[in-house]
Amino acid sequence: MNKVIDIEKFSNKIKDGMTIMIGGFLGNGTPETLIDAIVEKGVKNLTIIANDTAFVDKGIGKLIVNKQVKKVITSHIGTNKETGRQLNAGELEVVLVPQGTLAEQVRAGGAGLGGILTPTGLGTIVEENKQKIVVDGKEYLLETPIRADVALIAGSKVDKSGNAYHTKSTRNFNPLMATAADLVVVEAEKVVEIGEIDPDVVMTLGIFVDFVVRGETNG
């Protein structure tokens, strides 16, 4: 099945107030073309779930700078001074989550789990208002699953059915986010025919992907 659509058709699917999960690590392995389309459309009040808010001129940072985001769930905002400014000015809600916890919450959301138990955050403000569970004498925090309306991910090589290969350090959150949203769109640095990616090296399964958009950047 050919899932390739053009950028206008993608843009039409993004609405005000949506919760959007975006792959990448400081912009590396982030779907820049999809983000640019959202910036151009100008939808507002988005909730963004992502590892970080990248830089003012790169990745998710562009959505923050354009004031399209009301809430961000993330592990790090330190590389984007505009995120910090909007937080301090009360213009943006920021929920900071340990990186490994965020990854597992997304996995739980995509894997049908009711949450995960982690020792990370015990004895810190991260444990506030969370249930603690003791297993075999060890204490853990219960962290609940995270899902989104839309997941936007980046692939280095993607076949027309959405099977994706993510080269080098661009993999990061991309394969897990593809499992945890109602609508999953992959930006492909290179689109190839079905069958051209060895099934042994498929990292994000096409069965999770709804649409493929050709992109220019994946850096």
Added chain:
Amino acid sequence: MDKNLVKETIARRVALEMNDGDLVNLGIGLPTLVANFIPKDINITLQSENGFVGLGPAPLKGEEDKDLVNAGSQPVTILPGGAFFDSLTSFAIIRGGHLDATVLGALQVDEKGNLANWMIPGKMVPGMGGAMDLVTGAKRVIVAMVHTAKGAHKILKECNLPLTAAGKVDLIITEMGVMKVTNKGLLLTELNPEFTVEDIKKATDAELIISYDLKEMRTS
């Protein structure tokens, strides 16, 4: 001490804590320098929490690969035997007890081994990134930092900034010396001969227990 010499002194001493075969995560900034001073007969593998083991040095100018960066977004290389993975595997390594050591900086560290290095409320809120998982999961947690913040104490009786993790720090290495976190408090085991015991006590808010076997701080 000159600022660069301070950093080099700390990095050189941390490097001596590495054992052959260790898997190690080095934080961004000063801890990254440790890689430059690993003794020749010691082989360690570095993990980069954005998704690989076998982290190598920066590439030559012109040979940067946009798809290969470290957790600080800087171009890097991967060494033979290295491997890439997603964020789930990366934190399975970190949280699952597979890291022999993590080396991080600190805003504050205290005599109970508490660490604060991710926010100053109302002032600077970068976020914890992977730091909470690293400190919780690594077998050894080494804090590598300049002893004071321009004279202000960083090694305290009790941290007053939000913690990164409670009671997880094993060792503190600064330009002044080496301090072990014990259940009795901070044990000074090595002192940089540039300083006296009085100097380091004055620069430290926490009570320092001076080891009976206090040694000169090693740098090689």
